[in-house]
Amino acid sequence: MASGDGLRVIIVGAGIGGLSCAIACRQANPPLHVTVLERAPDILTIGAGIHIPPNACRILTNLGLLDKLSAAGGYEIEDFTLRRYEDGKVLAEKPLKGRMEKEYHAKWISIHRGDYQNVLLDAAVDAGADVITNAEVTGVVESTEGPQTAILKDGRRFEADVVIGADGLWSHMRETILQRPFSPKETGDLAYRGTFTREQLLALNNERINKLVDQTNVQVWMGPNRHAVFYPLRNHTEYNLVLIVADDLPEGVRTSPGTVEELAANFVGWDPMLSDIITCLKTSLKWKLLHFESLDQWTRGTMALLGDASHPTLPYQGQGAAMAVEDGAILGALFSKWQALPTTPSLTRSDKNKQLASLLTFYQELRQQRTKTNVAGAVGTRHYYHLVDGPEQEERDRFLAALMKTDWQGPCPFNWADAEYQRSLLGFDVCDDAEARFKVWAATI
Ligand SMILES: Cc1cc2nc3c(=O)[nH]c(=O)nc-3n(C[C@H](O)[C@H](O)[C@H](O)COP(=O)(O)OP(=O)(O)OC[C@H]3O[C@@H](n4cnc5c(N)ncnc54)[C@H](O)[C@@H]3O)c2cc1C
Known part of the structure; x- marks a missing residue:
């Protein structure tokens, strides 16, 4: 130099x-x-979709990229909603829009990766x-x-x-x-991820889904040994779905094509709205989740x-x-x-x-x-x-309900x-x- x-x-x-x-x-x-x-x-x-939480958004804003991310379809998430797996009952709704900026001086954005x-x-x-x-x-x-x-x-x-x-x-x-x-290292979990269009969702003729498509929330269904995440992309013209289940791939195999039927079988007995959304998935590649x-x-x-x-x-x-x-x-x-x-x-x-x-x-x-x-x-x-249904799950849900009333200001084991x-x-x-x-x-x- x-x-x-x-x-x-x-x-x-x-x-x-x-x-x-x-x-x-x-x-x-x-x-x-x-x-x-x-x-x-x-x-x-x-x-598919990706979140830009406030800690990253603050940096990207300082680098002068916030307007470009917004112009590229990045949008502020309204609420983070946690639902019970079997019926979709809302267990917690945590506001993000406005609150993230107030508390952490940056937005929570979602965008197509x-x-x-x-x-x-x-x-x-x-x-x-x-x-x-x-x-x-x-x-x-x-x-x-x-x-x-x-x-x-x-x-x-x-x-x-x-x-x-x-x-x-x-x-x-x-x-x-x-x-x-x-x-x-293998984590024991794998992900299926995919996106689909608004038209695909509306074609399901499901009243609950018709309401969901206009929401600007992250939706998470929590259930025994698995969960599902759903949110809109590209100005509600596309939607992101991630399904997390137990890893059934052989050790060392990183990805593998699965079938939509196999994928749907993991969520039998879950919220019928989620089961309907899953039918929109046309691809079902399994991704082993790793970390160290x-x-x-x-x-x-x-x-x-x-x-x-x-x-x-x-x-x-x-x-x-x-x-x-x-x-x-x-x-x-x-x-x-x-x-x-x-x-x-x-x-x-x-x-x-x-x-x-x-x-x-x-x-x-x-x-x-x-x-x-x-x-x-x-x-x-x-x-x-x-969590599987039982005392710990009940305690989690009680904590969530109590914290919602305090505007999320308080301690929680979760x-x-x-x-x-x-x-x-x-x-x-x-x-x-x-x-x-x-x-x-x-x-x-
Ligand atoms: C299902 C799922 C959902 C996720 N959701 C989120 C989310 O909402 N928010 C979030 O923050 N993160 C999320 N992540 C994690 C996120 O995708 C990764 O942590 C992130 O992309 C890592 O970025 P990186 O730049 O370190 O690596 P990568 O994005 O993997 O980039 C590495 C690059 O290096 C290149 N490369 C590799 N080897 C070589 C070589 N020898 N020579 C030259 N180039 C090479 C590759 O081609 C690639 O372009 C998610 C991950 C998964 C699996």
């Missing part, structure tokens, strides 16, 4: 985490030189990131004295000061950093991990991508502040590498406990979503309803915290 130039960073993977990191790095002053290397021939904007990724991709490219597809990274040649070199499967080589592994659940960069194999409780090492020299590469989680708090956005934004902010230190321009190459390695270890310290709490929180949410837990997850400003703690780190170098 020549004196006065922006730092050069390679980001491996153009998922939600990698692209958020690219945007944050380009918004640094001076902007970093950002190269995103993506294995896929095209950026995969596939998928493909539309979200497109907004991030356009923003990264517009900001000057070089996004290269057909670029599978197979290794990194490390150096303490010079730049790091990412090696591609086709033999191309790219140099940078820092390499960030944002390559998802099956991260190759994770194994490069750990120097050993490390696979995510924690990873001790996220960095090696001037390489680091972010997102699912370092903390994949069950999706039950809608936080996997949100945590990846937090990681990416913090990295951008830390690099920006490091560049602005008065001592940085005069450092030797090897001293720069040492400081960057220390900065990345500091990044890991900032992120590790929060992401570990999130992974454990999603496991806790599964416990309470999936973290979905616990005010303190929600505040720390959704309201905590990780970027402010990182900036404040950066000063402490900078004083140690």
